[in-house]
Amino acid sequence: MxxxxxxxxxxxxxxxxxxxxxxxxxxxxxxxxLAPMNQYSRVKKVIGIVSGKGGVGKSTVTSYLTVLMNRMGYKTAVLDADITGPSIPKAFGIHKKAEANELGILPAITKNGIEVMSVNLLLEDEETPVVWRGPVIAQTVKQFWSDVVWGDVDFLFVDMPPGTGDVPLTVFQSLPLDGIIIVTSPQELVSMIVSKAVNMANAMDIKTLGFIENYSYLECHNCKEKISVFGESHIDEISAKFGVPVLAKMPINPEIAKTMDAGKAEELQGDWLDKAAKTLAKLLPVEAKVAKNKKKIAVTTDENHNVFQHFGHCETFTIFELEGNSLISKATLKNTGSGHVATVDLLKEMGVDVVICGGIGSAAMGLLMDEDILVIPGMQGDIEVAVASFLDGASKPSTEANCNHHDHHDHHDHHDHHDHHDHKDGEHKCGGCSCGSCH
Structure with missing residues (x-):
């Protein structure tokens, strides 16, 4: 030595x-x-949903808690860390594959704005089994945190696999958990299993926020008597033992399973988890929900840093994120979409509120308006000046297209259409706009 x-x-x-x-x-x-958070993400609270054993309805609890917090006005998301048994996409009726660009992987978005990332969104066939070893699965979970563009999220719920193995350990160590919720069922054996989960969390210095007992009882439709199908509950004893509150006792209800199996988690109605959602909001207060004066502006951009003059052919957007008139971030977004619908979907997934562009046709204008995205058409020159003009109020949103040429694109080959217009000095005029980029 x-x-x-x-x-x-x-x-x-x-x-x-x-x-x-x-x-x-x-x-x-x-x-x-801790794994690094994606640079384009701002996740405020991370909650792990844990179970000591499988088959207790953990994913159902995760899905419905996410829905309830979303209804309360919070921006919510689900990271499906149950890699070998992913069920979150099915609960929300998501079958579309996840997409990616140079910023990272884009999560799927439900009709009410909940973001979802699961391994099932990356597989060619969602019924393909994930036969991976533990280290590969653990690395995938970390990639879902680091590589996914979550954007602004108030509460991100992590649906963990059951037990106390590699993946729960990876989540506890690699993600900045603000706490966990343990989902259980009434069987007497569960007392020992729940104790293991609580002790693991304590050993990792992770706070257990509460217990949720699923399949707690079956309520008779006629007399409303609560029948303990799986025996008497022991959750209150466990609660007293560890000093952890019981957040909910969910019934055996065929409508819950039916709604989840149909992919309609956002349509489920019931007060079973209302207390749990309100408790989370109280225990983990979010200082400010996504600010109303925060916005993202997408500007069509050419190679000279000027406003590109043809929305339908734009290959690059510059995304300005502002709070009030203060710039928070600026990023380049490659348009990976093919056609107006794909382009608008991409802008929607990025959370864009405003589009600044040159010429735009009525079809694209209508799609953007359907997504409540404001459009400032007819802009020219430096993109920074264009954004400043909008912020100063000099440039106003419009609902009228300024390039009718776009509407003909579906009826003609683009080059054939040019033969019907006059060209002068390489400049193409169509439908009242002068857009040299149109061809």
């Missing part, structure tokens, strides 16, 4: 947090193990 190493060990206080030495005894801090 060298004298230097001997001196380091002999003077070691065992407190690595206050020591600058880089010795073999140093233990990584909790922060050292």
């Amino acid at each position: 060298s004298e230097q190493v001997y001196q380091q060990q002999s003077s070691c206080s065992s407190n690595c947090s206050s020591c600058s030495s880089n010795c073999s005894s140093r233990k990584p801090s909790k922060e050292d193990l």
